[in-house]
Amino acid sequence: MAVLRLRFTKTKRDKLAQVLWILNWISVVTGVILFSLGLFLKVEINKRGELMAERDIQYVPNMLIAVGIIACAINFLGGKICYDCVDTTKFLRWKLIMLPYIICTFFFTFCVLVGALMCYSMHGELEESLNLGLAEAIRFYKDTDTPGRCFLKRTVDMLHIEFQCCGNNGYKDWFQIQWISNRYLDMSKKEVADRLRSNVEGKYLIDGVPFSCCNINSPRPCIQQQITNNSAHFNYEHQTEELNLWMKGCRQALLEYYTHIMQSIGLTVLITWLFELSVLTGVRYLQTSLENVLRQGDLDSESDGWLLENSFMETARTNLNIIKSLGKSNQIDTGALT
Amino acid sequence: MVVMKMKFPFQKRVKLAQGLWLLSWCAAISGAITFSLGCILKTELRRRAEVMDNSDIHVVPNTLMIVGLASLGINYFASKICQDALDAGRFPRWKNMLKPYFAVSCFFTVLMLLAVIMSFAMKGSLESSLKVGLRNGIRFYKDTDTPGRCFQKQNIDRLQMDFHCCGNNDFRDWFEVQWISNRYLDFSSKEVKDRIKSNVDGRYLLDGVPFSCCNPSSPRPCIQFQLTNNSAHYNYDYQTEELNIYLRGCREALVHYYMGLMNAIGAGVLSVFLLQASVLVSLRFLQTSMEAVAGNENTEIETEGYLLEKPLKETIMEYIEPVMKFFLLTNQVEEGTPGAPAST
Numbered sequence: 001m002a003v004l005r006l007r008f009t010k011t012k013r014d015k016l017a018q019v020l021w022i023l024n025w026i027s028v029v030t031g032v033i034l035f036s037l038g039l040f041l042k043v044e045i046n047k048r049g050e051l052m053a054e055r056d057i058q059y060v061p062n063m064l065i066a067v068g069i070i071a072c073a074i075n076f077l078g079g080k081i082c083y084d085c086v087d088t089t090k091f092l093r094w095k096l097i098m099l100p101y102i103i104c105t106f107f108f109t110f111c112v113l114v115g116a117l118m119c120y121s122m123h124g125e126l127e128e129s130l131n132l133g134l135a136e137a138i139r140f141y142k143d144t145d146t147p148g149r150c151f152l153k154r155t156v157d158m159l160h161i162e163f164q165c166c167g168n169n170g171y172k173d174w175f176q177i178q179w180i181s182n183r184y185l186d187m188s189k190k191e192v193a194d195r196l197r198s199n200v201e202g203k204y205l206i207d208g209v210p211f212s213c214c215n216i217n218s219p220r221p222c223i224q225q226q227i228t229n230n231s232a233h234f235n236y237e238h239q240t241e242e243l244n245l246w247m248k249g250c251r252q253a254l255l256e257y258y259t260h261i262m263q264s265i266g267l268t269v270l271i272t273w274l275f276e277l278s279v280l281t282g283v284r285y286l287q288t289s290l291e292n293v294l295r296q297g298d299l300d301s302e303s304d305g306w307l308l309e310n311s312f313m314e315t316a317r318t319n320l321n322i323i324k325s326l327g328k329s330n331q332i333d334t335g336a337l338t
Numbered sequence: 339m340v341v342m343k344m345k346f347p348f349q350k351r352v353k354l355a356q357g358l359w360l361l362s363w364c365a366a367i368s369g370a371i372t373f374s375l376g377c378i379l380k381t382e383l384r385r386r387a388e389v390m391d392n393s394d395i396h397v398v399p400n401t402l403m404i405v406g407l408a409s410l411g412i413n414y415f416a417s418k419i420c421q422d423a424l425d426a427g428r429f430p431r432w433k434n435m436l437k438p439y440f441a442v443s444c445f446f447t448v449l450m451l452l453a454v455i456m457s458f459a460m461k462g463s464l465e466s467s468l469k470v471g472l473r474n475g476i477r478f479y480k481d482t483d484t485p486g487r488c489f490q491k492q493n494i495d496r497l498q499m500d501f502h503c504c505g506n507n508d509f510r511d512w513f514e515v516q517w518i519s520n521r522y523l524d525f526s527s528k529e530v531k532d533r534i535k536s537n538v539d540g541r542y543l544l545d546g547v548p549f550s551c552c553n554p555s556s557p558r559p560c561i562q563f564q565l566t567n568n569s570a571h572y573n574y575d576y577q578t579e580e581l582n583i584y585l586r587g588c589r590e591a592l593v594h595y596y597m598g599l600m601n602a603i604g605a606g607v608l609s610v611f612l613l614q615a616s617v618l619v620s621l622r623f624l625q626t627s628m629e630a631v632a633g634n635e636n637t638e639i640e641t642e643g644y645l646l647e648k649p650l651k652e653t654i655m656e657y658i659e660p661v662m663k664f665f666l667l668t669n670q671v672e673e674g675t676p677g678a679p680a681s682t
Contacts, residue, residue: 144557145557150557153554154554154555158554161499161554180559181557181558183558183573184559184571184572185572186572211552211559211560211562212554214549214550216491216492216496216499216550219482219483219488219491220482220518220519220521220522221517221518221522221548221549233522234522234523234524235522235524
């Protein structure tokens with residue numbers, strides 16, 4: 001009782017082989033697309049590497065790159081096989097390889113599906129990595145004289161400007177750390193000394209933000225110092241003022257950006273997976289119909305093609321028995337040795 | 339006195355036709371590239387149109403687009419002509435079209451060269467347009483409540499951040515203009531009143547710049563107010579401080595950017611011009627050598643090809659004469675008719 005049996009005439013078989021040849025080449029192109037998407041994601045993550053804490057997020061682009069390369073190779077081989085299948089004499093060359101090829105490709109499509117699902121699952125890890133990374137970056141903003149951190153100020157400023165965001169969760173994060181280096185503070189002034197004494201750790205904390213948090217859409221010149229002090233500025237109410245600074249936090253902005261990229265990539269990979277599966281089904285039909293033709297002897301006659309020779313349960317049982325007997329033969333060997 | 343006579347045996351004619359067919363398709367693609375380069379340049383110029391006073395510079399991308407499209411047509415016909423050239427039966431139908439075709443093609447090829455020259459020569463016009471545009475932009479920076487100028491602040495801020503520049507010539511341009519609107523000035527404060535009284539026009543001038551002039555590469559937090567007052571900031575000397583704000587003027591930055599773009603495009607279009615000119619020259623040789631074959635039974639004879647039948651001056655006069663005659667004739671007729679009723 002074969003699964004999904006179909007009848008194939010000679011012309012139908014030839015047409016199937018030709019169509020599969022073209023589809024395999026299209027799959028090679030999609031493999032290249034997967035590879036380049038993985039590369040793009042890797043580059044994007046590395047670009048903001050300074051703002052991310054050590055977390056295991058590199059596995060997603062690496063997986064995509066590997067899947068892309070393997071897809072290219074598998075579909076290239078598949079294209080060659082289908083091209084040769086039009087001519088039954090050439091098919092004999094590939095006869096023994098085809099079944100293992102189909103099994104490998106079947107497991108490979110699982111990898112593609114896993115790759116697609118990983119794109120959606122990276123969200124949580126990424127958020128935590130960004131949270132820790134941004135908190136560190138804001139803390140070390142003032143350390144432009146410490147080797148290894150000199151460019152952190154520039155990176156954070158450019159991040160604010162590019163992603164139109166301020167701070168980790170919001171602009172208030174800047175009130176809790178000292179972002180002006182001691183090198184630029186006049187310690188002899190009373191105001192500075194007062195501020196340093198006003199908190200336990202002796203930090204110079206102010207209710208001000210760096211210039212990069214300024215919103216360019218604001219109708220008035222940017223207010224970046226004494227933000228919470230309404231009387232310090234004319235006609236200013238900090239609770240209702242929305243256009244003065246960027247209100248969004250950088251963690252949310254970066255997360256949205258990466259989520260958008262990964263959703264697009266995930267969708268593309270899912271479509272590729274469906275495409276690969278359909279190509280695999282076609283190749284399976286081609287293989288079974290050609291084998292049946294050879295079994296019948298007459299190369300021009302009609303033959304049957306199917307997905308599985310027996311029903312699903314029987315095939316599973318047969319394969320399990322094969323695996324069990326392989327195990328048993330090992331045991332006999334060890335028995336003979338002792 | 340023929341210009342540039344050359345002998346063409348049959349094989350050479352065949353090779354010329356084949357080579358020309360390939361060359362004309364390459365030139366067609368180059369024409370498409372020229373058109374897209376013109377589009378790119380126009381888009382870039384339009385992006386910063388708010389800081390340009392006039393659109394004189396747009397003649398360069400417009401010419402490039404026209405020339406690109408014309409080149410597509412010219413090269414399409416060139417390939418068709420050289421396909422028919424070796425077939426004695428099909429070639430005569432092009433006979434009447436060839437003179438105007440060459441005239442139009444030469445015109446557009448010369449126009450291409452003019453576009454390249456203009457892209458280098460219009461630097462002065464661009465600079466003066468930017469000078470006036472930026473000056474107005476800085477003057478109207480504070481007018482975010484005036485319709486038609488509400489986005490001037492946004493544009494100038496974005497320009498300064500994108501091009502890493504400040505002001506028109508440099509950051510001191512901001513000291514001469516009131517860039518903080520009166521809506522945000524507390525007129526009851528003594529400091530504000532003093533500043534406004536201190537100059538003739540009653541403007542609130544300060545030695546400060548907008549936040550968009552700040553340089554993110556500076557190791558210290560940005561100093562944008564009291565720039566010339568060393569004692570207002572700790573460990574600060576405004577004469578030696580280079581990293582605090584952008585020192586370059588936006589006019590210089592924009593001119594540098596656009597000239598770089600136009601030079602690169604000009605170099606590309608120059609090579610397209612050379613390709614196009616070679617296509618036309620080869621086509622002319624093919625045409626003249628094939629015309630000598632016409633009428634002969636043996637199509638494989640050796641013929642002579644030339645560029646121009648008469649010397650250059652005479653050829654130009656030959657083309658311009660009909661045009662001149664057309665204009666002179668219409669003038670004569672107009673002069674004649676008012677005189678006629680007077681004589682009767």
